[in-house]
Amino acid sequence: MSTTDTGRDGTEDHSGAERPDDPGFEAARTRHEALAAEITEHRRRYYVDDAPLVSDSQFDDLMHELVDLETAHPELKNADSPTEQVGTFSEAFTPVTHLEKMLSLQDVFSLDEVQAWADRITAEVPGEPYLCEVKIDGLAVDLVYENGRLARAATRGDGTTGEDVTANVATIGAVPQRLTAAEGFDVPELLEVRGEVYFPSADFALLNEAQVEAGKAPFANPRNAAAGSLRQKDATKTAERPLSFIAHGLGALRGFEPQSQSHSYEALDAWGLPTSPYWKVVDTLDEVFGYIEDFGSQRHTLVHEIDGVVVKIDRIAVQRRLGATSRTPRWAVAYKFAPEEVNTKLLDILVSIGRTGRATPYAVLEPVRVAGSEVEFATLHNADQVKAKGVKIGDTVVLRKAGDVIPEVVAPVAAARDGSETDFTMPERCPECDAVLAPAAEGDVDLRCPNARTCPGQLRERLAYLSGRSCFDVDRMGYIACSALVEPLGMDPVIENEGGVFSLTIEQILPIKVVVRDPDSGLPKPDPKTGEDKVVTPFARQPDKKTGEILPRKNAEEMIQNLDKAKSQPLWRVVNALSIRHVGPVSAQALAEHFGDLDRIAEADEEEMAAVDGVGPTIAAAIKDWFAVDWHREIVERWREAGVRMQDDAPDPSEALPQTLEGLTVVITGGIPEYTREGAAAAVKARGGKTTSSVSKKTGAVVAGDKPGSKYDKAVQLGVPIVQGDEFERFLAEGLPEPEPDDDGSDPE
Known part of the structure; x- marks a missing residue:
């Protein structure tokens, strides 16, 4: 196996390189793999499940640690690192490829960092005006308008591929189904709009009141409410929620050339797409700082919640000159407000046991309301963290609900102590089963319960x-x-x-x-x-x-x-359900795709598993360790006996369908008789074709069923062959018909 590959950007990727001269490199590589897996899982929780487990600040710390590792050891950085990715997307919705990649903004947390960003910009392009706007705490979406008509809406996803939420977005009154021309602003042929779906603050308060009255739990914050409401499988449920939308950027364009960010906002407003009422163009960095201060003091008085301020270079030509990294535009930065903090009493510190045995101290708090919800528990991570924070049982503590997600104890209020406070001592035994707690390996910070079988x-x-x-x-x-x-x-x-x-x-x-x-x-x-x-x-x-x-x-x-x-779930879900340490959905999918069979995974050696993209040596070793335990193997056998699917189905050559559509790219639009959209796409793929969601000159055919919409019009415009819905079965059986010859008997050009 080669130790040096060329990455997507043309740089060398040394992630497999050996460093015998650097004894710290192996530890750095192990930590890098664990961090990458953890960050990927947190992104899935945030973007897919709308149920993050860590705060923004905790996530930022993990990312910063990863960046520091890659800075110290450039060999670790590769194109699949979370530092090169944006987000992720769910399998619950149809995947959609964005016309242009949706980048993520660089986050900064102090005015000094804003100053440093501006210094880098002005060194290259001095004297450029800035556009300032508030950072809406909502869900990023991508809208595509074709000839003025809303053709598609998708979530950000991983920046390249998002989730198709067109039907849900269509229920939002602030999103026009058709754009309207205005003086000086003709409707463009193609317009990709980036924006934020959000819950208006007043409506969010009313929603939570209704939730409580109905005996349901209130939502923690507007962002989660917006994400959960938009990503409903049933669009009628989305329609019941008063969601709104604000546009804050453009992607692909044809038929419009904005001169500046502010010019694009004027055009969006003219076409009927709402933009923020709070954006402002300023000439100096002092004015940027003034804008940040103004909106920091009134963040809870706006029509929507905000978690910071976005600063952009206004002129489009300069934006293009400055360019972007694989993740972030160099011409913009997001200043994030400090998380909200409150003081409360730390009543006790107890220990919980996780699914892999990790013993985690947590604070039992005097209930307090912070960032829109009542909090009575907060994580303390591990005994070293408790000691490092200097907190004692009985302290008044600073509680921060960073990122409005997971509460954490920041520090004690030492001046409030009266001498009755006591030190926390990590228990020697598991509070659930009384087994002796110990690190899983030498050097581990965390203590774990070794009694995985009966705890x-x-x-x-x-x-x-x-x-x-x-x-x-x-x-x-x-x-x-x-x-x-x-x-x-x-x-x-x-x-x-x-x-x-x-x-x-x-x-x-x-x-x-x-x-x-x-x-x-x-x-x-x-x-x-x-x-x-x-x-x-x-x-x-x-x-x-x-x-x-x-x-x-x-x-x-x-x-x-x-x-x-x-029992019929695909193999990767079965692998993930085994709770093997370090194995999450990403590595489980990689293993299932590579091996296709749980027995093959169990029998594979570490080297073969580690070579699978997305796995690596740490995960491979954990899998081998897991299958070496007899009662673990008994779990697999009992699942097998109960009928749980242990392998993904391989195509039976004797039942292979004729590859009538081999190499053909097909777009399906409108309702097809006797087929769901997913079923029609599967039928095309089974015959060698591939499906995509947008029509271009490279499209091989458009299958147009009932109410086909703008994709049909686009196909006609580009001369793409069109298959009517009632001809779909014949299309599957025979492929595209040969083009009819011209009157003179020659083939058409």
Whole structure:
């Protein structure tokens, strides 16, 4: 295997290089792999699940550490590093390729960093005016208008590919379906608009009031509410939410040449696309600082929430001259406001056990409202962090809800101490099973419970993970259900490990009672009436008053049904569900694609696995270690016996369809009789073709069903062959018909 490859940008990639002269290099490479995997997972949580686990500041710290590693060891940097990527996208929606890549802005956190950015710019292009605008705390989207008509809407995704949310965006009143010409601004032939879908602040408050009145949990912040509302599979649910939209940039263009960023905003407004009412062009950096200060003081008084200010060079020609890196434009920067902070009492420090055994201290706080939600628990990461922060049990502490996501204890308020505070001591034994805690390897900061087989805390968390979206996606199998299966009151556990999860029956789970636990802390929740631990029967209804008969709840029946359906999930989800340390969705997909069979993964040697793109030696070693444990292999066998899919289907040569569309690029638009959109695309791919979402001169054919829209018009304009929806079956069977000859008998040009 070569140790030096050429990257996409033409630079050499030494990520596989050996450095025997540098004893610290191997440790740096191991840390780099772990960081890259962790950052990729956090991006998925943020962009796909709308459920981030770390704050913006925590994520930024991970990225900064990765950048520092790559700066110190350039050999580690490659085109697949998170430092070269933008985001990610979900499989729940149809993937869409953006016409132009959606870049991510460089974040800075101090005025000194803004000054440094401006100094670099003015050294190259002095005297350029700046455009300042507020940074909306919403969900980035990409709109494509063809001849003035909205043709497509997509989320940012990974910057190159996003999720098709056209039907959902069409329900947002602020997004025009057709652009209108205005004096001096003709509607362009092609317009790609970048903007932000957001929840207006006043409407967000009303939404949360309605949520509470309906007995539902309120949303943590407007950004999560906007993302969750827009990314509904059912667009009618999106239509029920008062989402709005503001445009803040352009991508691909044809038929319009803006001279400046402000000129483009004037055009967008003229065509009916809303832009921010707060943008302003200024000439000096002092005015930029004044703008930042003004909006920092009124950030909660605007029509929408903001988390900073964006500063751009106004003139387009200068933007093009300055260019961009693979991730960020050099001509713009995002100044992020400091996270909100409050003081509260640290009542206790307890320890939770994660699915891979990691023991994590967390703060039990006097409940306090911060950044729009009430907080009573906050992470403290590990014992070293507790010591480094200098916090004691009983302290008044500074609590920060950085990025409006995960609360964290920043520091103690030493002046508030009265002498009653006590030091925290990391327990020697697991609070769940009493096993002795220890590092998994020499030099590890984290302590772990080694009792993976019978520790109820680990099993509870593993069950919750395998039932989640990135694994088997078992609806109705929530945290309470997982707790009930592991720790039922007054009876033995229904399952000893996750191997038995697909063999569960209604009869087994019906009698279970369980203490309700908080999913964040794992602590029992008190009953508001009695103050005692809240106990529920999660799978059974109350006994019939006349007959005493106990019947299952609907959610219990659905959980069993959904477990049965989950057995057919693709291989990568099965691999991810095994909770192998370091293995996440990205590496699980890479392994499944390369090997295609769980037995082949188990039998592969470390070198072969490590060579798979997206895996590497750390993950390969963890997989071999996992399969070396007998009860781990028993889990796989029990799943196999229950009917869980253990390999991805390979095409049967004897059943191969004729490759009538081999090499043909096909666009499908409108409704096709007897086919869903996904089914029609699969039929094309099965016959050797490939599908795309946009029509160009390179398109081989457009299949036009009912209500085909602008893609049909584009095909006519470009002379692309058109297949009517009722001719689709013939098209699949025979391919494109030969072009008819001209009247003189010659073939057309």
